[in-house]
Amino acid sequence: MSKTIQKRLLVLIFFDSLIVSFSIYMSHFFLNPYVTAFDFMMLVSATALLFTHHLFSWIYKMYKKVWQYASLEELLGLIKVVSLSIGTTAIVQGIFFGEIYQRALIITWMLHILLLGGVRFMWRYYKTNSFKTRATSKKEKANDEKTKTKTIIIGAGSSGQMLARQIKKSADWRTELVGFVDDNERLHTLTISGYPVFGEIRHLTHFVEKYHVTHVVIAMPSASRERIKDIITLAQACVKNVQTLPMIEDIALGNISVKQIRDVSIEDLLGREPVELDITSISREIQGETILVTGAGGSIGSEICRQLLPFNPAKLVLLGHGENSIYAIHMELGALAVPTELVTVIADIQDKERMMDVMFTHQPAYVYHAAAHKHVPLMEENPREAVKNNVLGTRNVAEAAGMSGVKTFVLVSSDKAVNPTNVMGATKRLAEMVVQTMNQKSPTKFVAVRFGNVLGSRGSVIPLFKKQIEAGGPVTVTHPDMTRYFMTIPEASRLVLQAGALADGGEIFVLDMGESVKIVDLAKNLIRLSGFSVEEVGLTYTGIRPGEKMFEELLNEAEIDPNPVFPKIFVGRTVPFEFDQVETVVSDVNELEYGRLREILLGLANSKNTLEMSR
Incomplete structure (x- = not known):
């Protein structure tokens, strides 16, 4: 003591x-x-x-x-x-x-x-x-009041009360708390920690104007995502500075203090509850096994690696083509001091012999294939490279996995593989055909996972919009009516892990993505979150680029199975296709003219199997 x-x-x-x-x-x-x-x-x-x-x-x-x-x-x-x-x-x-x-x-x-x-x-x-022993001059007090931000807390529950007490006792907070708004009528006109509860949340605009509020904190960490989305939209219409408390799980586990309010992120506006994992089934499959992740340095691949570590695999093989990204994820994971052995492999998935060597050397039980070219306009201009990487590369990794006795192979696919209108989507659909064909030939269970646009991943619109806002604008959107399905990087990675645990072989797993989102609405929200108005930054329309669709689908009509196999996860039915023609395209890719190659890819991906395979 x-x-x-x-x-x-x-x-x-x-x-x-x-x-x-x-x-x-x-x-x-x-x-x-x-x-x-x-x-x-x-x-x-x-x-x-x-x-x-x-x-x-x-x-x-x-x-x-x-x-x-x-x-x-x-x-x-x-x-x-x-x-x-x-x-x-x-x-x-x-x-x-x-x-x-x-x-x-x-x-x-x-x-x-x-x-x-x-x-x-x-x-x-x-x-x-904190009783003060020193006298504070009127001038000092006046200056102090001027520098403080007038704040309203949305939510007068336990989290809001804790935050109010923290603000009250801490001299570090440059905040003058005005009061609360809450939908609980029993609290209206009462005071909490000396601060009044004004009224209902829907009247926030009135209270903001009346008390000259410039800062709103949402203290409702256990509310649904849909409810939080609506409140954020309402608050952003009143003030520029909107913040929120961390999720209730982080507070309860002690990972984050209630005083650690954060800026509202674009993920808060998805309005969808996060995907919950079947921890038991995943742990049973992963614990003590050797896992290999291709594209481990990419946005999705690196997050899959992060999500895998808590399940304590014996060895995690990080395979990628870019040495810098593999070095970065290896250093990040190595700093966690986990018992899992981390192995780095620099390799090109287009090199079949190298893939065979890696698979037979490390003998993984699970392979998560995230390596791919995914940028739509770039692949329109480089269809050969799209085929080599997305189709040939997938075949090389899949064949090596099957021959080396891998238990489960999970392909990371895309919603652009459904009725594709672009080269990237077509090659991803052909990659799905590769793994579905391999599933019929090998004891290895081959499955694919489809999801929509991933917020914050390389090549997504969010980083582009952020750069444009930082540069002073304008933010460019292709079309005012264009919609996309969105999910976060952790959500996408969880779906991949859950698919591996649910796999019987040959399935295409799809996440219930909720409602599709207009790209223009996403851009406007991001502008507001950055502290600007749309008028200040500007918004221009550039027109639809080659290969782009106005909207995306997750399953085509022939694949739809309405019954989920797991909460928020659906599985698509396998549709017939001619794989011989896929192999012909792969073998002849260097000899086909770009326009003809694109035509053949889209024909095969859309099951137009009568297309003549001429060179």
Whole structure:
């Protein structure tokens, strides 16, 4: 025990002893102020009270409480200790004197609660409000008020109350809390921590204008994503500076403090509850196994690696073509000090012999194939490279996986593989055909996973929009009516892991993506989140680029199976296709003219198998 703690304990015991000894005398004084003698009965009662108070305080750890954060729980603990010590003293009086001085003990009980509780909660008030010993000039105070941001908290529940207390006691917060808004009518016109609850959330605009508020904090960490999305939209229409508390799981697990409010992110506007994993099934498959991830340095591949580590695989093989990205993810994962062996492999998936060598050397049980070319306009101009990487590369990795005895192979595909109108989507559909064909030839279970646009991944619109905003605008959008399905990088990676655990072989797994989002709405939201108005930054339309569709689909009509195999996860039915023609395209890719190659790819991907395969 440190000297500071010892000193604190002795001071607390000393003051408690004074109060306990003083209270029994005062109780008799209040009952009979003309008889003030400290007789033998008072001595015995005082001794019993003193001993039992310290005994029960020790038993219930009252001296270990941090009274700076005292709440109802500490008050109830104090009442319990006082009641037990008074009850024990009553028994002692009955034994020694044959009677119990009930009125005196009742007054003593009240004095103990008042004085012992008063001292502790005065200390809490002192620490919370930080009594200042120095005088603050009117000028300093006026300047301080000017620099503070007027804030309203949305949500007067436990999280909002905790945040209000944190703001109140911390001198570091340059915030003047005005009050709360909450939909709970029972709280309206009442005060919490000294701050009023104005009214319903839908009237936020009125309160913002009335109190000149410039900052809103959303303190509803357990609310649904859809509800948070609506509140963010409402708040952004009133003020530029909108922040939110972390998720309730992070607060509950102690990963994040309630005072660590963060800026609203674009992910908060998806309006969809996150995908929940079947932890047991994934852990059963992954724990103690060797896992190989291709494209491990990319956005999706690196997140798959991060999501895999908590399941404790024996070895994780990080395969990629770019040495810098593989180095970065290896350093990041290595810093976590996990027992998993991390192996880096620099290799090109177009090199079949190299893929065979890697598979037979490391003998992985699971392969997550995330390596791919995915940029739509670039692949329109480079169809050969798209075929070589997305189709030939997938075939090389899949064949090596099948021959080396891999248990499960998961292909990371795209919603652009559905009725594709571009080269990238067509090659991803052909890659799906490759793994579905391999599933019929090999004991390895081959599956594919489709999802929409991934927020924040390389080549996605979010990084582009951010750069355009930083440069002062304008933000460029192809068409005002263009829509896309969106998901976060962690969501996409979780779907890949869950698909591996659910795989029977030959399936195409699809996430329930909710409603599609207009690209123009996403751009406008990102502009507002950056602290600007659309008028300040500007928004221009550039027209649809080659190969782009107005909207994306997750399954075509022939593949749709309405029954989910897992919450929010659907599986598509396998549709017939001519794989011989796919192999012909792969073998003849260097000899086909670009326009003809594109035509053949789109024909095969859309099941137009009667297309003549001429060179």
